[in-house]
Amino acid sequence: MTVRNLDALFRPKSVAVVGASLRPRSIGAMVWARVLGGGFAGPVWPVNPKYAELNGQAAFGDVRDLPEAPSVALICSPPATWPAIVHKLGKLGTRAAIIIGEVRRGDERDALAQALTAARPYLLRIVGPGSVGVITPALSAQFGAAPFPVKQGGVAWVSQSNALTNAVLGWAHARGLGFSHAIALGDEADVDAGDVLDYLASDPNTRAILLELETVRAARKFMSAARAAARNKPVLALRSGRSDADDALYSSAFQRAGVVRVHSLDDLLDEIETLGVGRVAASSSATLITSDRGVATLAADAFAAAGDALALWPDGAARAVAEALPHLSAARGARQDRALLGNPLGGNPLLLGGDALPEHFGRALQALAPHRDTGTAFVVHAPTHSAPVAEVARVLIENQKFAYRGLLACFFGGVDNATRDALHAQGIPVHTTPQRLARAFARLVDYRLVRELLMQTPEGLPAQVPEAIDAAQAQARSAVAAGQAELSGEAAARFFECFGLTVLRGSPRDAASVHAYEGGVAEGGIVDIRNASGCPDSSATAADDDAKIVDLAIELRDDANFGPVFRFTAPSADGVSAPVCVYSLPPLNPILSRDVVSRSPYARAVCSIEPVLAALTALSQAVCDVKELAGLQVTLRVTRTRAVLVAPRITVAAARSRLAIVPYPRRLEETLDWRGERLTIRPIRPEDEAAHNAFIKSMTADDLRLRFFGAVRGFDHSQLARMTQIDYDREMALIATSEDGNGAVTTLGVVRAIADPDNETAEFAVAVRSDQKGKGLGRLLMTRIIAYARSRGTRWIVGEVLAENAPMIALAKALGFAVARTEDPGVVGLRLALGAGASA
Template sequence: MSIRNLDRMFHPASVAVIGASNRERSVGRVLSRNLLSGGFEGPVLPVNPHATAIGATLAYPDVDSLPFAPDLAVICTPPETVPGIVDTLGRRGTKAAVVITAGFSETRSEEGRRLTQAILDAGRPHLMRIVGPNCVGILVPGIGLNASFAHMQPKSGDIAFVSQSGAVVTAVLDWATHRGIGFSHLVSLGNMADVDFGDMLDFLLADSKTRAILLYVESITHAPKFMSAARAAARAKPVIVVKSGRTAAAARAAASHTGALAGSDAVYDAAFRRAGMLRVFSMDELFDAVESLAYGPRIVGDRLAIVSNGGGIGVLATEALSDAGGTLATLTPETIGRLDACLPATWSRGNPVDIIGDAPGSRYAEAVAAVLENPGTDAVLVLNCPTAIADSREAARATLDVVRGAGAKRPRPPVLTSWLGDGAAAEARRMFAEARIPSYETPEQAVRGFMHLVRYRRHQTLLMETPQPLHEWTAPAVEAARAVLGAVAAEGREMLTEPEADQVLEAYGIPVVRTLTAATPAEAGRAAGRIGGPVALKILSRAISHKSDVGGVRLGLEGDAAVKAAAEAMLATVAERSGGATVDGFTVQEMAAMPHAHELIVGVHRDPVFGPTILFGKGGVEVEVVRDSAIALPPLNSVLAQDLIGQTRVHDLLRGYRDRPAADLEAIQRVLERVGQLALDLPEIAELDINPLLAGASGAMALDARIRVAPAVDAAPPAIRPYPGHLAHQAVLEDGSTVSVRPIRPEDEPGIAGMLARSSQEDLRLRFFAPIRQLSHESAARLTQIDYGREMAFVAVEDGELLGVSRLAEDPEGETAEFAVLVRTDRQKRGLGERLMSDLIGYARDRGIAVLHGTVMTENRRMLALCEKLGFERRLVPDDPGIAELRLRLGTPPAGGR
């Protein structure tokens, strides 16, 4: 389920309070008072078997006695009574409930889990949505709905705050009320037995009164649903998240370096980044971020110009900027000349622009105007500290006048402000707030706000980047890899030997070093002779994971005798250091000839919430000491792989320095993409280490690999739905020609642009309902970078060119979907449109979608005829006879939605 009946939850016509009370300081009393006094215009129906009235409002003894079924019920009765109450409400027709009561799954007891499931079982037949249990409640200030036991009424606004913690909701309410911050929704999710973050993100995405969404997250349930909803919401409005528990260590000991490095908080961070959300680390920072993102337009870089009437506060801002990874904008000679003409001779002649403490409003205006027009400026921070010889309010008014004027002439960099102190500064901050210009109490907060803009831009840009075309390489031999894993599992082992791990990597086209196995020291010597040249000798043991820790690795050995002697010595060393662990033999590897190569690590870890994760960073034996790594969620493409590499410090080294050449970044990128595919194809792999992955100017090669397997049934599914390649097929058209039909890929953005360029303006007008010459990059990216969990688009490809596309977008319940189709003008009349629509209809039917619908201009006779042929029903839109609505009934959706 998703947003089904959440309109009854957050826009009810009537509310019942089950467990209402007159007893002071009771939850039932506070709930009743908040609902009755909050300004809610619908009827409030208290239920209490022992009271005639709650306050001055008539009470009812039980749910069956209510005069009608309320849209929303708020329940605060003992936990054992809740399932029965939910069942009774559902039978009467109530569609939403908030369960305040605690004593359920949060107790971690069998009885608590049983009661939680009983609530869900009671509500499911009636499609009732439930917030909680164990929550503070919900508040919708715009309609006066306060269905909570919060201690104050919030102001109405356009920010939604959703939290697992009820205590955080009340703390934020208190904090925000005293600062004049209002909300569209305040929601305490509690245990999230039913309604969770994914549901709320879908609902708030569609809510026109919500401008920004704030989340306080302790844990995520149903990660695929969360990621799908989060990516959709973050494309449309700022989504800012605080995640608690970020310093918690991994819950279990890991058999691989990847497992040790991939702590749960790092995975959450990767998920938030992939979704395009902005993560912050405190409540103060949360609302600073809202102010920055909601007021400030998007920026194009991280170069900040600072204008200040005090050198000290300018230095503080500069230091904060450097610490946060930002950059001071460089002032051009022309800008410096312009500032020379309007500022005292003692000005700083650089950035920060110190306009001196006696600066009147006119000096502020001239300086701010100059840096706004400086070509290297991405944003401007204007600072003011109070002095006895200048008016802070005058400086604020002058700054406002310049900002308004600059905005009227052309797009301008965003302006952020920080007026220090109280008194006149407070009045200046009020003026900026009314003009929707971000304003902060300190320079450090202002810089942090600027960096929120920078980080948010980076995340949003990542969502819209067009990857390079897929690398042409042989499809992975998935069955061959699975055969290796199956043989290991059949023997009851968890760890693959190094040769077995190499076979899995080779199946996915990941280069590995030539390796031979040997059972005895003598065989190891002979293997070295067959390889020739220097070799690496390693112990082969199913009982030893980290070979170097027990003296099981020797490098650069030459000659049969040297290898045989090293193997004999290694047996004694390993026996002593490993406590007598079983040794199965040796591996003899060719020493890779890669001058100036870097040792990297690439790994896979199965997170219990988000499923497979990919780790990249600085490798080698000191990997867990250096801890220079980053994590991403698969699948990866060229853009995402580049971003993952760029998050690490070793990235700077890989680009080359002094006399050391740059490493082949594309080769590293290909390894990451293939490891990402491996992680999706083989859920049996619980952990994988390639350490080191040797990377130099001539490519990348896995020198050592470690893989641990576990039953695939225990693995969490991927948080992001992978590319549905199994839907690709060949289609024969009416003229006998064959085209490839497959799901759309992000790499198809240039193909979409080419298809539109080869389509007539008339065809484009009929498809888009308006004249169109070309799509912006953002629009084209949105059409090609789809969420395969809630959207689908099929493209027809011939000789590498896109000929047509059909697409559908599901509603949040998965019951209906809207369709659209376009065929390139010069490729029409071949039956391509019918082929694409038929594929779309088949896909929708397989998904369990009940109705496929769309709108078509009545003058688009070819499309209307095609839809009639395919069985669509047609009706005219009453208020627009030029538009026809088309509907195709496919069947009955699954009970309770999907």
């Protein structure tokens, strides 16, 4: 993945519109009008030899005539002109271009290919072709042909569809909603969804990302970028094409990346309101507050239908509400009071009564504030004479600070624009029906759940490969060398036994149980002898324990986009429904395997699930550790207490696709004695965020300035997460840590390298705690990151340092780096050739 030069696209300082025009209904006229109408504060330059000026702006006949390089160029001219224009822009120093026109014919595809070739030497990034534009409302940068002005908001919109982008922008405009950025990707010839996700992951103005797509162009880059983004903020995706064969695979990939999938445009639009306006914590429950019993019933039904749960109030919450709302306590024994204090849910929904006043809503929020177990506050209100919508909204705004888990509102019949905007300004989302509100909240709960799975980072091989795994690797390589494409029978059994798996020999088609197949028990049907705990009854025999519960069919295929993919298939429990089919991407660990198993109707029939989890994890380990393993087919026979492989078949090949998710590279861990203490050097992990924050805070202001080229006071969670949650592929960060006698781990230094998409060049950066400088730790880390980059086949490792940073420059020279001046007189460039193919 790369975010190279995307800052120019999303934080532009100037713009040129190539092909700007006044001809009615032309692309150039539409784009030019949108740029001017947006009110962009930087220089705006029209380029068209047919005009001396456009709308009072001096026009330029050619890109070469521009006074300076624009940050972004909008290209509205025909495809045949693109290669020459891109070449001139790149030579001038432009870093990003948006191609508005579309490609339809062969000659136009050739022109696009030539334009991409022209852009490459200058690292000029291209959005499109066929893009309706890129919009950054905070800068009034309405760059493109979108038909509606876009307000500023907290949600980013990223889409492969121009038509849907236009529709969503229009929908949001009519409701006073806005975006941090709106990006129409077009044909993704260069900049794709992965690139944009990676940039938005660290964008402080984006609180959530809404993604619409049909396909993923580069799965590994997309997965890495989506995982980085979802660790920081909610990412929701709508994918069209649910009927195609790969849709279940996309659902699995989204879940593994921490992306919440939505299945309707309505749900995605509702999140513009919920996430773009509100600041709602990821609580798993909520309290409904309303005045009317019928409204409460409708809202509770909607909440249940969305899969949400009403909070179970602690006793103190009910008492606090009763004290705050004495008019309800006075009616003890009446119907509405029973809803408050006699309800099995402990007062939830909270009914304020048909004669409730606006201030009663505020008192309820204040009373619930100390009781955080009551969850997110849902105020669902139908206007009454005693509680008009505008007055209730005013009270909600005044008391929002008491809603610890956030506040969402629903006003039947809607609200006027002024009231809606006032609620939005205070971060209170407003929905039109309880159903829409409940579904929107359910997506937040889903995000919390998928994020827990996202944090799982299965480990790769240790530095010293176990002999058994080494034997499996040798067996696969030997088969490939001998021209074998498949291993089965005894050969496949030996291979899987290297990973601790039990394999039944022979053909098990007619066996009803493990013992039956092994000759110990007569054939028969499935027997289920269980006690109240769910485990086999004490009267059951060992044969009963080994009676087959289900045969799980497991297949690994090398997907053209996502690489190695597991498909798990179990027969339906009722014998009538379709089989249960679940996809999953390796690597797996027991927690991720449990998520797969939990979706099977047979999960409850297993007394001990651990053997199944161990088997799935071991199969994943085989896929990760043996690169020649290109496919497999096997039956996992599950009994109450065991899980064994039946009839395994393996496909081997000299090469297969890479894993879409890179496991934590445990092989890079190293422990050594260093200056009288035990030092560990290892790749950084997500759980290192707190220690990394402490590491940065330990550095002096001057050391931070030398490292980050400016004054730095600290970093927020989003920035720290980006530093500690990496993909272990194009980016690697090695940290040096020490542990005190109490087990507390301290980060002493970090070195990282980020490679470009072609693995030609990796840019490095290194930092050491201020109290550890001068001890050689920087050199220790640098030698290891250089060795790592060389092992990946990277040709160059480069960096930039301030010219005053004499110690770093001296270290670079000692390591063989060439030192050269840059365009900035205060910065020097460092460059080291790593391979035979590198040349000056």
